[in-house]
Amino acid sequence: MVIPYSLRRDRAAVAGAPAIETRHLRLRYPGAEQDALRGVSISVPQGSCAALIGSNGSGKSTLMKAVCGILRAHQGTIRIAGLPVGGCHHRVAYLPQRGEINWRFPVTVRRLVMAGRFVHLGWIRRPGPHDYEIVDRALDQLKMCELAGRQIGMLSGGQQQRALLARALAQDAEVLLLDEPLTGVDQSTRHVFERVINELIRRRRTVLAATHDTSVREAGYDVIFQLEEGELQESELQEGEHARDHF
């Protein structure tokens, strides 16, 4: 028996709806004098790889956090597969910036990846052999098997990002929100990310990656959104098949 963390977990997706859709989104942090997001409207089709670009403080992380339900917008709507935020927790995986995680906490890499299964397990229920099998497969995809027993703080920056991506794979999420996934990581991690993300897109998963690196325009994303000071400056739909070589 599953006691879900959120009672709205099992609602079916709306057929044909975009993977992510925001309309006129406004959000202000408590005590702030101006909005962090000012009427942002974006639409990311299912099975596409989208980039959210902009300088530091432009609102990329805020938009990501609003989409995945960590922050609440005070105006506008957000739909994930046609459902309101919170209507499909198991469908969304969020890779935060590394600084947001307490890496000194005594958990192993395998245990961190197992956290991707928690949404399917709900309250109290413990992981079973099926969950461990999924976790081991995700670790293998990210070439993390040898590090599975290591405490998470003992990983390099690139390894930590790979562990977080493995967690998203273990969750089997349909929408992946990656916040500055490749900042300060080595070339081998970039290659692993590129391979795994391409594989996810082939399986009709949707990826939205935030980055301050404006050179992603040449990197072959399907859609690029540019944010500045909380406003959407530009939305660019790219044509054709691309190799996503910036992952």
Place this chain on the structure above:
Amino acid sequence: MLEIIFEPLRFGFMRTGFLVAILVSIACSTIGVYVVYRRMAFIGDALAHTVLPGLVVAYLIGMSMFGGALVAGLASSLAIGRITQNKSVSEDTAIGIVFAGMFALGIFLMSRTGSFRELAHMLFGNILGIPQSLLVWIAMIAFAIPVLLFLFHKELELTSYDPSHAEVIGLRVDTVRYILLVLLAFTIVTAISAVGVVLTSALIITPAAAASLLTRRLVPMMALSTVFGALSGVIGLYASYYFNAASGAAIVLTCTAIFAICAVLEWAMRNRVYRDAPPPADSAGTDLKPL
């Protein structure tokens, strides 16, 4: 040697004291790991102090002091949970105000009773004077705390290191925090009977902090913390018996000594690792600092 070990056990109050010390250490040491890693040491200390008015009021109206402490502990844990949720005043400032205010209220009420000395065991504990009825409560709580921590293990674990992921999957971080605070209130009330209001936080924090120096795994850390807590209780009681000293203080001093030994061990192990191993090629993200 055997004489030294068995002599105190001839007395019923000492046998009860040993049992209470072990039971209390089980509850304190397991939850202590979460308290240490979630940086809630100040909250734990504050919670222990805010229980004092409840104890005094229960004494004044002739109610069970354990019941009074429990009511005050639960009310305080919910109040602290609410304060820490509201970000308009910084968390440690708000807790500091409530903690000092409640403790002062307790002292004020104690001084009004005219029997300040009678109530001194609330401040410093009375492990050798635990009645049978209280022992049953302590045993039940000591059993329930690890069981509940086991049941909520994955929720407590995830919200401790990655609250963002918890929120994304619909797990309310505040709900888990309240669960932990309520469990902490129960633990503190049992520990107060052993070492008193002033020293309770040491029983929760010190064994867990000592264990965290020797292992990086959560479950072995809890087991090691429990062993350290139980050892502190037993050795502290022997020390109190043979040196004719306050039992609560002896237990906490033993905890501190164990922490010091662990700190030296960790320092020696770290130095050996650094001396023997070549420098890592990619050290970004590694963090070997002790707590």
